[in-house]
Amino acid sequence: MNQFLKSILKGEIQDLIWSNENANVQELLLKYRTIHDIPTSWIAQQILGRRKVKTKLPTWYATRGIVYPPSLNLEQSSSEATAKFKATLLSGTSAGVDLTGGFGVDTWCLSQQHPMLYVEPDADLLQIVQHNHQLLGVNNIVYHQMTAEEFLGGELEAHEFLYLDPSRRKISQKVFKLEDCTPGVVKLQPALFRHSSNILLKTSPLYDIAQGCQELHHVAKVFVVAIENECRELLFLSKNGFIGEPEVCAVDIYPKLDRIDSISLTISAEQNSTNVFSAPLRYLYEPNAAILKAGAFKWVAQEYKLAKLAPSTHLYTSNDQVDFPGRIFEVLEFVQLSKKLKNHFVDGFANILIRNFPLSVAEIKHKTGLGEGGTQYLICGQTKTEKFTLLAERIK
Numbered sequence: 443m444n445q446f447l448k449s450i451l452k453g454e455i456q457d458l459i460w461s462n463e464n465a466n467v468q469e470l471l472l473k474y475r476t477i478h479d480i481p482t483s484w485i486a487q488q489i490l491g492r493r494k495v496k497t498k499l500p501t502w503y504a505t506r507g508i509v510y511p512p513s514l515n516l517e518q519s520s521s522e523a524t525a526k527f528k529a530t531l532l533s534g535t536s537a538g539v540d541l542t543g544g545f546g547v548d549t550w551c552l553s554q555q556h557p558m559l560y561v562e563p564d565a566d567l568l569q570i571v572q573h574n575h576q577l578l579g580v581n582n583i584v585y586h587q588m589t590a591e592e593f594l595g596g597e598l599e600a601h602e603f604l605y606l607d608p609s610r611r612k613i614s615q616k617v618f619k620l621e622d623c624t625p626g627v628v629k630l631q632p633a634l635f636r637h638s639s640n641i642l643l644k645t646s647p648l649y650d651i652a653q654g655c656q657e658l659h660h661v662a663k664v665f666v667v668a669i670e671n672e673c674r675e676l677l678f679l680s681k682n683g684f685i686g687e688p689e690v691c692a693v694d695i696y697p698k699l700d701r702i703d704s705i706s707l708t709i710s711a712e713q714n715s716t717n718v719f720s721a722p723l724r725y726l727y728e729p730n731a732a733i734l735k736a737g738a739f740k741w742v743a744q745e746y747k748l749a750k751l752a753p754s755t756h757l758y759t760s761n762d763q764v765d766f767p768g769r770i771f772e773v774l775e776f777v778q779l780s781k782k783l784k785n786h787f788v789d790g791f792a793n794i795l796i797r798n799f800p801l802s803v804a805e806i807k808h809k810t811g812l813g814e815g816g817t818q819y820l821i822c823g824q825t826k827t828e829k830f831t832l833l834a835e836r837i838k
Contacts, residue, residue, distance in 0.1 A: 525551035535602040541590040546571035557582040590625040594633040603640035639682035647673035660684040668732040692732035703767040715740035720749035727758040730768040755798040770838040783810040791816030797823040
């Protein structure tokens with residue numbers, strides 16, 4: 443690994459990596475066995491790594507000399523935006539431990555708030571991360587080459603918090619259940635709580651929230667974290683001794699706007715919410731992805747004083763516009779699906795949005811001749827009594 447790092451960090455190799463960001467890596471590999479006496483595969487790994495983190499990890503991307511591990515280590519890594527959000531959740535605590543260090547993004551962000559221990563069994567990955575952290579100006583992280591189980595089985599020492607992001611791969615297949623991940627968090631819970639009263643666990647956004655609250659002990663809060671309306675991860679915050687119903691927080695982060703939309707509720711609040719129903723009025727509202735993952739289907743209508751279109755149509759409506767965490771559309775006119783519909787849309791293009799409707803996007807395009815795109819929307823859905831199709835304009 444030392445030879446790998448020394449080679450990759452040579453000035454001419456860094457110049458090559460930075461000037462070939464968009465190069466065809468396969469062509470490079472086929473054309474050259476080595477470049478400047480360094481295996482081309484090493485250089486290709488760096489070009490691909492830097493390309494992958496361009497939007498995910500802008501600080502890494504902009505820092506010359508950052509070294510990237512194989513792509514698998516980058517895939518599960520948190521984005522910079524979600525890692526910074528996690529750091530805010532633990533800002534009132536002191537030193538903590540990242541038990542599943544990986545590429546070290548979460549450790550780096552958490553270290554901005556307090557000293558950290560980084561635990562990782564892969565010696566090569568640990569060395570890469572240690573180099574990158576030093577390059578990024580970090581000096582309050584202690585590194586341990588061991589598994590989470592080995593760390594927890596060692597000398598008992600109290601820590602303010604423990605953070606885990608278990609590997610969601612078995613050999614080459616992705617897994618989503620906690621029992622299939624490494625380390626096995628469910629079985630490790632007694633050991634985790636012996637070391638700390640605060641456990642923050644990251645899981646796949648596909649994981650079931652209710653199942654997590656059953657499998658994990660003392661869950662106080664669940665965070666559904668999205669970036670620009672795309673769910674990226676679930677976070678379970680457990681506090682030793684907590685008894686009660688966990689709070690579910692739906693968080694949508696907009697890094698370019700420096701904005702976070704957030705709502706909080708409990709499962710019982712959703713169950714106890716009541717709705718009124720209506721055909722589409724002047725404005726339509728579509729909750730962001732985090733709210734939908736949080737299951738706040740009835741609660742969001744009651745909270746924002748909106749009518750729901752139908753029990754299974756998660757679109758909402760009102761005559762007066764309200765500030766809403768999601769997309770807002772203004773209804774322009776109701777339309778019929780036919781070849782004449784193209785005349786209602788600029789250049790015959792529409793963004794087609796379907797909710798609880800019997801036709802697919804492809805079938806609607808075939809029936810109407812509409813192309814997909816443009817600035818206007820064709821929204822197709824169903825109320826409690828009938829189907830509808832309408833032309834709308836997005837205003838948020």
